[in-house]
Amino acid sequence: MISKNTIDTVYETARVEEVIGDFVQLKRAGTNFKGLSPFSDERSPSFMVSPVKQIWKDFSSGKGGNVVAFLMEHEHFTYPEAIRYLAKKYNIEIEETEQTDEEKANADIKESMYLVSEFAKNYFHNTLLHSEEGKAIGLSYFKERGFTNETIQKFGLGYSPEAWDAFTKEALGKGYKLEFLESTGLTIPKEDKPFDRFKGRVMFPIHSMSGRVLGFGGRILTNDKKAAKYLNSPESEIYHKTKVLYGIYQAKQAIAKLNNCYLVEGYTDVIQFHQAGIENVVASSGTALTPDQIRLINRLTKNITVLFDGDAAGLRASIRGIDLILEEGMNVKVCAFPDGEDPDSFAKKTSYDDLIAYLENNAKDFIQFKASLLIKEAQNDPIKKADLIRDMVQSISKIPDRIQREIYIQECSRIMDISEQVLMSTLAQLVQKDIAEIGKKQKQEQKAFEIVKNETSIQTEKLDILYQLERKIIEILLLYGDMTEMFQDVLLKTNSEGKIEQIVEKKEYKVYQRIYLSLQEDEVELANPLFRALFNDLITYYLQNENSGIENYLKQLPEAFAQEVTDILMEDERLNLHNWDGQNIFVKQKKETISQYTSEIIISMREYLINKLILDLVNEFSDKLEEEQEELKVMINDYNKLKVNLTATIGRIRSTYI
Incomplete structure (x- = not known):
């Protein structure tokens, strides 16, 4: 670590x-x-x-x-x-904490494998660009595919020489250990002489999302029928083919920004799309799509558009992955290219604008796509049509969201001309074994919805007020918590005549101390779980880091608090976007009156809580006996007096919140 x-x-x-x-x-x-x-x-x-x-x-x-x-x-x-x-x-040397011997060994092994893989990528790339063999064979192949020098550089494409041990000999000569060359699969062990796995192939490095080289795909360029056309690195400590997607490193920013990911099958499909100007594309690299690969995309977007070759057999084989995508709760569309075309060939000969237009116009909802693909086979055969409908409902059953499932059932009903009731019945059988249990679950959900709805309508206004007050407290702690301010304390004392009078005392406090002591005095903790956790974290920070300001806290801001904290801190900064000062509109800074501002927020919270107590007592009143009602009257009267005293301390009558 x-x-x-x-x-x-x-x-x-x-x-x-x-x-x-x-x-x-x-x-x-x-x-x-x-x-x-x-x-x-x-x-x-x-x-x-x-x-x-x-x-x-x-x-x-x-x-x-x-x-x-x-x-x-x-x-x-x-x-x-x-x-x-x-x-x-920033050229900072990384220190590692103490680890067990086993942890150190495992970390060293993985790091060594990463280093070997990075060396291999650079070796293959340099061989492609600078050796006579690489330029004549590998570079010529890539140029024939239409790849530019910029594209070759972007994806780190390379070439492994035809010689049996050219790479292995070079790596060993540079000091890399044979055990790591073998564990990454770059070198195949042999008793008398180890040899290169990828000899005579053009090379496609496979990166992690963060850009580390995990493995390679190599394409043979000869007509050797005994050799596989494509060869991938074997499974290793750093490469698990079911958990990686080719091109994810180069595509991640575009996927997140455009909120959509195109999924293709091969390396050259990805590369050709990038070169055409469409960068939000990844490939499953010839393997069947897996849940881990889908979840990798899910970190970036909820939307996947699967691109298929025009080949009918390929469509049938690839369509199985759609159910997996739906099962992960993602939105999926499907787009097929014309017969004889694949993403690589189509992108190569199509302009950017035409390619975008084709994808937008031909991307279909998975229900429409399945229907258009399989309806031809069913034609007038009722049995085949029934199987097709069952297949479509099977896909719908994979969708976790109930609302989406129902919408797709309606769409399926419309396309296949069959009643929604029949489809819903079939869906219910697929989603749950016991239809009665589904009915019970639906009733419970409906009942829960009604309860929440009723409670929400009653409590929303109250919660909004308390939420705003608690958020103001967090705001003050973040913006002014470490400032020292003069605060007024209003004390009630009995004078020489036996009358109670208010005595005003002034005392310096750190703002965070004032807030903390005030809430402790009232035995109050914040109701909102996020604000409560953030409040405790900030108070702990100030207590342990006196006079250090909030800057160090922000540098290591806990992830759970990041969005709320930056929302609060940058609200004032957002005014700069509008250049109010340039329009001669000057906003008074809270910092100028921070003690008063803090006091008003604390008193407002006290008022709110007192009003809530009064309301609770009033609601209890009718259920109490006459003697108990008299006690409640006294309590309510005392709380009202306390509220009057609170408002007097800030010199004005405040509005009632409840």
Whole structure:
């Protein structure tokens, strides 16, 4: 594991504006930077970066956080991958924490395999571009496919020489160990002499989502009928073919931004689409589509468009993957190319605009596609038509969302001219074994819905008020928590004449201390679970990091709090987008009256809670005996007096919340 010292150094060194500037064109806006959202298409900039706070906020998508959060969102790195990326960018040496011997050995093995794979990619690529054999055979092949030098560079395409051990000999000469050449599958062991697995093939490196080389696909260029046309790296510690997608590293940003992923079958399909200008495309690399591959896409988008060859047999074979996609809760469309065409050949000879138009006009809903594909076989045969309908309902049954299932049932009913009732009955049998249990479940869901609906209509206004008050408390802690302010305490004392009078005392507090002590005094904790957790986290931070400000907290902002925190912190910054000052509109800063602002929020929360107590007592009143009712009257009267005293402390009568 990466040591805490390294992580702290990374957060201290990395500058959010510099890192994001590598991916987004930023322009200065006052003390901040702004730019177009990298997560959505927009014409007016709503993406803001705060160098002072070291956070960013995308108002179009609602995403936000610190520098690591950006890399995890934009580049889809894991947390350790983001830390390693930043360490490499800022030349920070990575320290590893103490591990068991077994953990160290496993980590060393995997890292060594990654290093060998990276060396192999560079070796094959350089051989393709700079050796006579590579240029004459490999480069010529890629040029015949229409690939440009830029495309070859982008995908790291290469060539493995025809000699039996050219790569192995080169790797061993560079100091790479034979055991790792063999464990990655690059070298095949043999007692007398190990040899290259991919000799005489053009090479396609297969990357992880973060860009590490996992394995290779190699295509033979000779007419040797005994050799496989395509050869992939074997399964290893770093390469699991059912868990990777070819092109995911190059496509991830386009997939996330366009909110759609085109799924094809082969390496050249992906590459040709990229070269045609369509980058949100990946391939299953000739393997049957798996749930792990689908979940990989699901990290980027909920929408998949499966692209099939015009070949009928290929369509029938590939259509099985649709049910898996539906089962993962994703939206799927299908687009087939004309007979004799595949994504590679079609993209090669079609302009960008025509290709986009074809995909948009011919992408069908999976129900329509299945019907159009299989109805020809059924024709006037009732048995085959029944089997087709059953097959379509089988696909619908895989969809987790009930509303979507019902919509697709309606569509299937319309297309196949069969009653919805029959289809629903068939669907019920497929989704659940016991129809009675389904009916019970539906009733429970309906009943639960009615209860929630009724409760919501009663409580929404109340919850909204409490939500806003609690959010204001979090806002104050984030913006001004470490500031020292003069606060007024109103004390009730008995004077010499025996009368109770208010005594005003002034005392300095840290803002976070004032809020914490006030809520402790009232024995109140925040009702909203997120705000409660965030409140506790912030108070703990301030107690442990006195006089250090909020900046260090933001640098290592917990992921669970990132969106809410950046929403709050960047709300004021968003005003800069509108240039109010330039229009002679000047907004009063809360910082100028922070003690009063804090006091008013605390008192408002007290008022709200007192009003709630009063209302609860009033609701209990009719159910109580006469003696108990008198007690309730006294309690209600006392709470009303307390409320009057509260409003007097801030010099004005506040509105009633309940």
